[in-house]
Amino acid sequence: MRVGFGYDVHRFAPERKLILCGVEIPYELGLLGHSDADVATHALIDALLGAAGLGDIGEHFPDSDKRYAGISSLELLSETMKKLAQKGFRLVNADLTIVAERPKIGPYRDKMRKTLASVLKCPEEAINIKGKTTEKMGFTGRKEGIAAYAVVLITHD
Template identity: 60%
Template sequence: MRVGFGYDVHAFAEGRSLILGGVEIGHDRGLLGHSDADVLLHAMCDALLGAAAMGDIGQHFPDNNPEYRGISSIILLEKTVELLAEQGFTVVNIDTTLVVQKPRIAGYIPKMIKKISSTLKIPANCISIKATTTEKLGFAGRQEGIAAYAVALINKTG
């Protein structure tokens, strides 16, 4: 068993859809990034890659590679799981926290968990997504962006 930690942050930007956990969230702004800027899935990818001592999302999916421009982060998560499988690892569980003042995302969490469960091929009860505000403190509190933290447990098979 191995544990990995991931963290990511993206700034809000006009004219973009807000995608979190592979799900479109109703909001007036999205997140700025080379891909769809899904901060939650990026933190998950980093946690998984870190657990396997395989670097980070930027090493495997660099933002200067046009192949990843606008790509769905669900695809990046799928590719991350494939990289882990090549090294003999499977995902056991993931625990995450989103730091976001607005919008409220509690109503979207079940759909996120279902999508991530399907992508990771693990039961939904092995995925935790929580959300918190910063009581209007810092960049998240000022609604300048969203941060995500993730912890992943993986297991070596065979």
């Protein structure tokens, strides 16, 4: 068994959709990034790659590559899972924390879990998602962006 940890952050930007864990969240701002800027899925990808000893998201899906401009992070997650499967790894569970004052994560948690589980090909119960605030401190507290953390456990077949 191996453990991986991932972290990502994106700033808010106007005229962008807000996508978290592959789910579009109604909000007046989206996140700035080369892809769809799904900060939570990016943290998850980094955790998976780290657990498997395969580097990080920037190595595999660089923002300098036009193929990834505007791409759904769920596609990147699917590609990541293929890379893990080629090395004989499979996901046991994933725990994600999304840090934002707004929007609230709770109303979208079940849909997020279902969406990620379908891409990860695992039971929904293997995915946990939490929303946290920073009590109005720091860049997330000032509503300048969103941060996300992910921890995964993988096993080798």
